[in-house]
Amino acid sequence: MPEIQSRAKKIVLVGNPNVGKSVIFRLLTGNYVLVSNFPGTTVEISRGKLQLGSQSYEVIDTPGVYSLVPQSEDEKVTCDILFRERADLVVQVADAKNLRRTLLITSQLVEFGIPAILVLNMMDEAEERGIEIDTRGLSEMFGVSVVETVAIYSQGRKRLLQAIQSAKAPINPLVLSAAAGDALHRANGTGTWPAGLAAEWLASGDEGMIAEIEKFLGPESARKLRDAHDTYRRETRQALGREVADNRNAFLDNVALRLKKKRESHFVDAAGDKSSRFWLAGLIAGLVLFCWNEVGGALHWPTPFTVLAGVLNNSCAALIALLPWPAFRDLIHSVFLGNFSAGHYDYGLIPEVAHFMLFIVPVVLPVAMLLIKSRNFTRELGILTRRASTGIPILIVVLLLVYEFVGFTGAQTLVGLLEKVLFGQYLIPPLRRVMPAGLVGEFIAGKYGMISMGLTYAIAIVLPVVATFFIAFSLLEDSGYLPRLSILADRVMRAMGLNGKAVLPMVLGLGCCTMATMTTRILHSRKERLIATLLLALGVPCSAQLGVILGISAGLTGKATLIVIGVVLSQLVLVGYLSSKLIRGRVSEFIFEIPPIRVPQMKNVLLKTGHRILWYLKEAVPLFLYGTLALFILDKVQVAGRSLLEWIQKGLQPVLEGVLHLPAEAAGVFVLGFLRRDYGAAGLFQMSRAGTLTALQAVVALIVITLFVPCLASFLVIVKEQGMKKAMAITGFIIPFAITVGGIVSWVLRTLDVKFH
């Protein structure tokens, strides 16, 4: 007899942003979803399966909400799920530290009457801050099971699974004022829909919201609700929803006060303490010195390091010269001075001393002192990174470190190994020998061959860069550092018609523009979303591009990097400023919850990096191959004595040679650039290595390709988010703009006769 399969029950996860819904989702289903210490990571719902005994469940992960009365697009998604999916069970995931906010959602959720579970996640952080919660009282009040977890360490998983199997219908403990209660009762006698919540929606409502309510409740209930609303307004001159919200707030204040206790915590804000002023000043000075050394070194300017090391070197050299016995003298010389020349040093003691004095003493020592004093490493770091005086130098240091890691370790060392050694020596030449001459051989290993070009670009040039960037990015993401940038950047973003919150999609754009364009949903107004999308498409290079750009320009000089970054940034600000004036609409207020700094979990970082690399291989590599195929065909098909590619080169010649002063071969690169910006950049990389491009030309080409249209995938996402018309408008603006800027930069650099070496 076949077993009767019971229907899969639906479990919906809801909760505040950044409380670990996705970690719980992973815990329940084993599916991989992106997890970060970053509010707004989840913008789309994910679904997974869970099997408990004979019962199967479908688990749905949703974007974070602050309230079930939605304020932004991503919050609407979650409310949509709750109203439409007919869930059998709602699991509310909560940050145990913030009980009051948690219960706001709980009290709204219980109005649905769906069985619910409250998961108090991050219990470790709550305990560390001395917070105790009366979970039994909570469970009795709302009629839901309360489960304490530390999801990232899988603590509490078993209890959660038990609770899922035994979940019951909740209680709505909210008592409304008599008039409001009556009004809602008249509208919703049998209590089939969340009346209080719907009334709040109505009160918060613009026209759009009223349509939403109708969609969710059905015309009949919506009409009853509006009647109740209007009657109430006539009788009391108040909005019904406002009254419900006030009642709810008063109730929650009371509950939170009763059920939560807090012991004194031991945390001392060392940076805010007067006795630490000395260390704080030292730290700031140290960070500035560090930046000066790094940037100045790249530009071959005198820096404190070169000066100090030079002085020490000369005086020691003079002293050493006085020593007897030449052999002894040479020994001492090599030990102390190493091989010091022109700002570079080679493991001598003296340069090490200089390095120590300029980096370890002013930077490491004050940081260590502050952290020891505060007795809480991460919280103190959280404070240092959000203040302007320490935050900005720290930002520059972080950028420099990422630059070193991606630009040198990734783009120089690893690319060198893969491209020159693996592909260049061991793969391509033998392949060329084996391959028959003719079309097939060319197809595999020719100039536009699938392996010699497609795979070389994808695996040997872009992959190492992308991988190193993903590692750095995942670390920063999980540490909670990135959101702090929005605090630093709010005032700048405001000039561009955005607010600090828009830093998040911008920074995510450095990972992948496609994802970031979707993340613009966390922005509140349409104007902000449009501007952010435009800027992402225009000038925020994705990780692959960024890496290639860093790689190429690091191969040139620090000056080249600075010019490329400077021009692109200034164009972003300029276009942002202009579009903030041209695009109508308003900028929403900047109110932003800052996640705490956490020590990144190595496992999550590796998992995330691994998944991103896999994603890259799956998404981007095929495109690389298609692109190569397209070039191959263009190169082979002859029309009127010339190949199509040559025709394109000839067609683009006025622009390329006339405006940008680039060689005609660059045309192929721009054709690739249409497909993926990083593909185009990789083409430039090879051209500049092969010496086809001068440094100046490389700088110009990099700027143009960075400002150029984004990849095909992100164009499709723009169409999806903003509509075809706006997507075409954005593209139509960007292409001539990129070429114009490139032309101007080229002209300025040539006129000023700027040299790169």
Add this chain to the structure above:
Amino acid sequence: MDAVQPKLSEAAAEVLEAIWTLEESQECTRENLNRHSAAEVSDDLLASLLTDRLIEVENSRHVKLLPEGRSLAEKIIRRHRLAERLICDVLGSRVEESEAAACEFEHLLAEGITSSICTLLGHPRYCPHNKPIPEGECCRKASDEVKPIVTSCDQLNVGQTARVAYLCTREHALLMKLSNLGIAPGATLKLLQRWPSYVIQCDETEIAVEEQVARNIHVWTF
């Protein structure tokens, strides 16, 4: 001192209030008093005020406040105009609407509550109609201590703790956003930094806001 004063009927209070208001702008005669008072001015009422020595009538036409009546009227006016301010500033009603509500309100306020409201509002000197609010004991005290007790969040010192009094905004969305994060009347918050953005700690959450938003959060300092 309060105990000695006679208990005033609502109608009598309205009349005293009307006389004060008229004296501010023009002469107070029997005729325009009738037009101006919210309650009906009967001869009996005037007679009882006369016998209580709160007012006097000159030339059987001009009505004037006597010192005792003046001090009573001053308190009523103070309550009325503070109520108007409260309704306009805190509850966000329009000036025209505040008048009617304030009339109801003024009768409900005890002396202690009046000075709390006055303190809450930062000892305002003018009502929404730009008429002076008579000073109370609390205002005289407050002019010695420079800072009002209710202030906006951007005025706090870094590290200072305060309790949210009210959110001054007409925008529902902003109100919702703040209260969803826990910044609602009654909540305790701490200002952590002012530059480059304001950072407020509320509960265990750090919230970054722009200056304009911080200015809209009004708080009681401790």
